């Protein structure tokens with residue numbers, strides 16, 4: 004196609020004077036025009052050129068228009084196909100539209116204005132098809148690169164793909180990483196994955212939970228102490244700093260660390276040097292720092308729980324873990340994984356989750372995130388017998404009231420466009436009544452149109468020609484629209 008033409012068109016007809024007339028009719032449209040006097044010659048052109056629109060006669064010697072357009076649909080599905088027919092064979096043309104061979108039709112003798120409008124609509128449709136196909140290819144590529152599981156993580160949701168990507172990207176560097184996310188969402192798992200994928204993987208990852216260690220012991224836990232540094236310090240002791248030398252130090256719940264100790268940590272992070280408690284000797288180590296909090300960092304800074312300068316030092320790269328209830332279908336996958344894991348561990352025979360259990364797991368909020376799901380499945384397996392893990396067992400473990408169960412069961416989770424490898428059409432209300440209720444009932448015109456058409460077709464017992472009559476549009480317009488939603 005030449006670069007400034009608006010598209011390319013191929014006319015196929017066994018009558019040369021028709022081909023000439025068609026070519027003349029589209030002269031003003033700035034199209035690259037090809038013509039062929041048989042289906043065979045048309046296919047030869049399609050094999051060589053990039054054709055956007057094909058207009059073919061229906062009745063030709065040799066391969067007829069029907070068969071020809073079927074072949075075009077099979078081999079060049081993105082070429083828009085229009086049938087030209089001298090007869091009012093509406094049923095045959097409808098069948099061709101219905102089965103996707105044909106997008107629209109023109110009757111011979113044609114009206115020139117109508118022909119131009121149909122071709123202009125076909126050009127627009129062809130552009131939509133090209134854009135959609137590019138989008139589909141991009142999504143498919145992205146989908147195929149999606150990680151189903153990553154390191155010790157289960158889950159293939161979109162937000163987790165970002166987490167996996169960030170972990171992979173930052174692991175190789177020396178940069179400090181600050182991990183945020185609610186309790187039990189997998190922050191420690193992130194730290195572990197970064198260390199295992201880093202050049203430091205053969206050295207030690209030392210994890211310190213700042214919330215679990217008493218404040219007065221924390222400094223000694225990190226830097227170690229010398230004999231007699233404080234009462235009870237009966238001998239020299241190495242701290243996490245020394246153990247993590249050439250490796251990684253993970254400071255979990257950093258917002259719980261004593262604020263005065265945070266000043267020492269800042270110096271340690273800046274210089275890599277420290278002194279054991281009770282010692283004047285300055286020691287130097289080579290450490291990569293990872294830290295985490297389940298608090299909102301800026302709130303912790305405002306409340307005076309986290310030093311701002313320390314936060315900026317530790318937060319060269321940030322990774323945020325989404326709560327479990329924002330991870331599409333991950334909760335079901337994780338539940339299956341733990342079901343198998345704990346069945347083996349506890350020597351029980353559980354083969355799967357019942358459908359009501361899956362619905363409950365999918366709709367429940369899991370305030371304690373993956374840890375709560377893990378513990379719930381574990382306790383459910385211990386406290387019951389297989390072979391199916393049912394909603395009833397989970398409800399008992401979670402101690403949910405009837406009211407809560409009712410709320411969970413009636414919750415509507417958002418529809419996720421990508422599931423498995425197929426692309427699902429977004430859900431659209433199927434009746435007009437479902438549309439117009441309050442401000443939330445305001446819909447796009449496309450949705451309203453689709454609902455009106457679906458309503459008409461259903462009301463006419465799937466008789467499209469009758470529905471088209473009631474809607475005052477042509478049946479081919481209706482077929483075209485229905486076909487577009489299905490593509």
Ligand SMILES: Nc1ncnc2c1ncn2[C@@H]1O[C@H](COP(=O)(O)OP(=O)(O)OP(=O)(O)O)[C@@H](O)[C@H]1O
Pocket residue numbers: 155156157158184185186187188189190191192193255296297337373374377
């Ligand atoms: N995506 C996941 N797939 C499988 N297991 C997971 C996943 N995320 C977390 N877990 C498991 O859930 C439990 C809690 O994870 P982890 O300790 O990493 O959470 P956390 O965010 O560090 O929690 P806290 O804020 O309480 O320290 C662990 O047993 C971990 O192995």
